[in-house]
Amino acid sequence: METPGADRPDPGPGAHPTDPGPGASPIPATSTFRERHGITPVAFALLCVIFFAVVYQGFGSALSVLLFGLTPDLSEPGDFRIFTGVTQVALLLVPALLVARLASPRPLDFLRVRRPPIGALLVPLAGIFSLQQMLQVYMVFQDRIPLPPEVEGLVNQFKEAIGKTLMSLLGSHSFPEFLGVVLVIAVIPAVAEEFAFRGLIQGNFERGIGPASAVTISGIIFGLFHLNPFSIVPLIALGVYLGFIAYRSNSIWVSIAAHFFNNLIPVTALYLNLADEKMVTGEFGDLPFATLMAIFWFSGVIFLLSTYYFLHLTKLSAVDVRRAEPQ
Numbered sequence: 001m002e003t004p005g006a007d008r009p010d011p012g013p014g015a016h017p018t019d020p021g022p023g024a025s026p027i028p029a030t031s032t033f034r035e036r037h038g039i040t041p042v043a044f045a046l047l048c049v050i051f052f053a054v055v056y057q058g059f060g061s062a063l064s065v066l067l068f069g070l071t072p073d074l075s076e077p078g079d080f081r082i083f084t085g086v087t088q089v090a091l092l093l094v095p096a097l098l099v100a101r102l103a104s105p106r107p108l109d110f111l112r113v114r115r116p117p118i119g120a121l122l123v124p125l126a127g128i129f130s131l132q133q134m135l136q137v138y139m140v141f142q143d144r145i146p147l148p149p150e151v152e153g154l155v156n157q158f159k160e161a162i163g164k165t166l167m168s169l170l171g172s173h174s175f176p177e178f179l180g181v182v183l184v185i186a187v188i189p190a191v192a193e194e195f196a197f198r199g200l201i202q203g204n205f206e207r208g209i210g211p212a213s214a215v216t217i218s219g220i221i222f223g224l225f226h227l228n229p230f231s232i233v234p235l236i237a238l239g240v241y242l243g244f245i246a247y248r249s250n251s252i253w254v255s256i257a258a259h260f261f262n263n264l265i266p267v268t269a270l271y272l273n274l275a276d277e278k279m280v281t282g283e284f285g286d287l288p289f290a291t292l293m294a295i296f297w298f299s300g301v302i303f304l305l306s307t308y309y310f311l312h313l314t315k316l317s318a319v320d321v322r323r324a325e326p327q
Helices: 041-066 080-101 119-145 149-169 175-209 211-225 229-249 252-271 288-311 317-321
Strands: none
Touching: 041 080, 041 175, 041 211, 080 149, 080 175, 119 229, 119 252, 149 175, 149 229, 149 252, 175 211, 175 229, 175 252, 175 288, 211 229, 211 288, 229 252, 288 317
16 A cells, blocks of 8 residues: 655755655645544534534523523414524524535535536425325324323323424414414525535535435434424434435435425415315324325335436436545
8 A cells, every 4th residue: 555645755955844744644725624633524423413412402492491481482473483593594504504614625515505407306395295194104103002191191291282382383374474484494494404414414424434324324313303202203204315315416405495395384284274184185193094004105106206206317416426526
């Protein structure tokens, strides 16, 4: 094995004092903070996870308690919605954009800020909708798992509290309010979370452990990050799918569009006085086993077909991903 820099000529007398000597490995002019400090991509990704956990979850939660108390009054949720949107931008999106500069000399390329083909932008919408239907069926079966009475009572209390909070945040009673909810619940989280998770965190994992493991691990982190133990499996599945389409298309806008559509569905359903699971099939919890399985398999076929077509549409983008990118 060649020693790095071994064939480099001796700088000789008069060389600049900062020039590397024989056998030394020079630091490129474009070296990043991560490279200069010898931080591996995986370690950098984990540091980013810790950073967001402290800054967004820790500091953001403390600020929420300070402003709204331990149990916010969401009968008039306008101020809390504004707070949620501002903290997502200030404590998630902006830090992700800034920290990306420490990971790559070309942060926009690193974050996959590239225009995708229109088909690659639209096809995952069918994938995300069919995936939602499959996960709704999964949640029905999860809710049917028998629990000890005392545990079941506690779980139901938590579920009811989470449900009331989500209903207050997502619900709207006028079209202007609906547009505001779409901005805070669908647009801002889609942009902020995709740049943080699929752009910064997954991007670093990919350079350390490869795309398949990176997509899986960042999806798991995404699920855990939402701090909702009752929806952990659906959130992880969503995170993995978003990571896959971001990698395959080589564009962050594809996963942003799918994430936005995923969040838009329940907001629209509530505005139309529907539960999101009733939009196509009716109340899932009231359906018999055979009907639930039919919905699951039919949605699964749609999901597989949309994914197959997406793979075909993004063949060239996948080749670009495998080429040398800023490390």
